[in-house]
Amino acid sequence: MSSDETTPKHLRRPRARGAAAAAATATSTATNDGHDVEETWRQTGRALVVPLDRALTLSALRAAHARLAEVAERQGLAIVEEPLFGLKGDPGEDPPHRWAYEAVLPIRGAASPEGDVTVARIEGGMHLAATTPRGLDDLASLYGRLLGSLLPARKQRLVRPYLLHRAHRLADGQARAPGEPVAVTVYVPAVLSMDPVPMPADGAEA
Numbered sequence: 001m002s003s004d005e006t007t008p009k010h011l012r013r014p015r016a017r018g019a020a021a022a023a024a025t026a027t028s029t030a031t032n033d034g035h036d037v038e039e040t041w042r043q044t045g046r047a048l049v050v051p052l053d054r055a056l057t058l059s060a061l062r063a064a065h066a067r068l069a070e071v072a073e074r075q076g077l078a079i080v081e082e083p084l085f086g087l088k089g090d091p092g093e094d095p096p097h098r099w100a101y102e103a104v105l106p107i108r109g110a111a112s113p114e115g116d117v118t119v120a121r122i123e124g125g126m127h128l129a130a131t132t133p134r135g136l137d138d139l140a141s142l143y144g145r146l147l148g149s150l151l152p153a154r155k156q157r158l159v160r161p162y163l164l165h166r167a168h169r170l171a172d173g174q175a176r177a178p179g180e181p182v183a184v185t186v187y188v189p190a191v192l193s194m195d196p197v198p199m200p201a202d203g204a205e206a
Contacts, residue, residue: 037130044124045106050117052101056136058182061167064103071117077109083170090161091143123160127187135181146188160189
């Protein structure tokens with residue numbers, strides 16, 4: 001993904017609310033600029049995570065997840081979900097050069113850090129989910145469309161600025177043609193906060 005990409009600004013912003021964690025099950029579907037957007041419930045859990053280079057590629061994701069799987073096997077952990085990756089930050093607020101990605105492997109068991117592999121809590125609750133078939137290069141555009149649907153006004157922002165992703169068929173080991181995209185699903189936590197309303201300074205009244 002190029003660091004020169006810009007994120008589309010917020011457009012239409014219907015309301016969304018957070019809720020308690022539950023199983024990752026779609027509850028409703030809407031269409032946003034040709035993408036199906038689902039309200040999806042994800043369960044809170046724990047995961048092994050490791051930082052990814054800014055140059056996000058399919059081969060780098062596969063290598064990172066293979067490493068996490070080795071750590072999980074060595075520690076006797078159960079892998080409870082397909083490999084994910086996370087974006088630490090709010091792409092609606094942060095410029096692309098500040099985006100930081102990490103590989104995420106949801107696990108169950110007594111996990112311990114190993115080197116730069118750490119153990120993290122992955123929050124559940126309601127998420128908006130949408131899939132692009134155009135691969136990693138389409139993520140910036142998809143962020144803009146999802147956040148434009150999620151946030152009702154510029155004064156609202158994500159409480160948890162952390163977006164999960166699933167690159168489909170990431171772990172199947174099948175070879176791909178050069179340049180062939182992989183479908184990617186993005187999960188945006190639908191939990192918002194209101195920025196404080198600025199108060200007028202003393203003496204500002206006419």
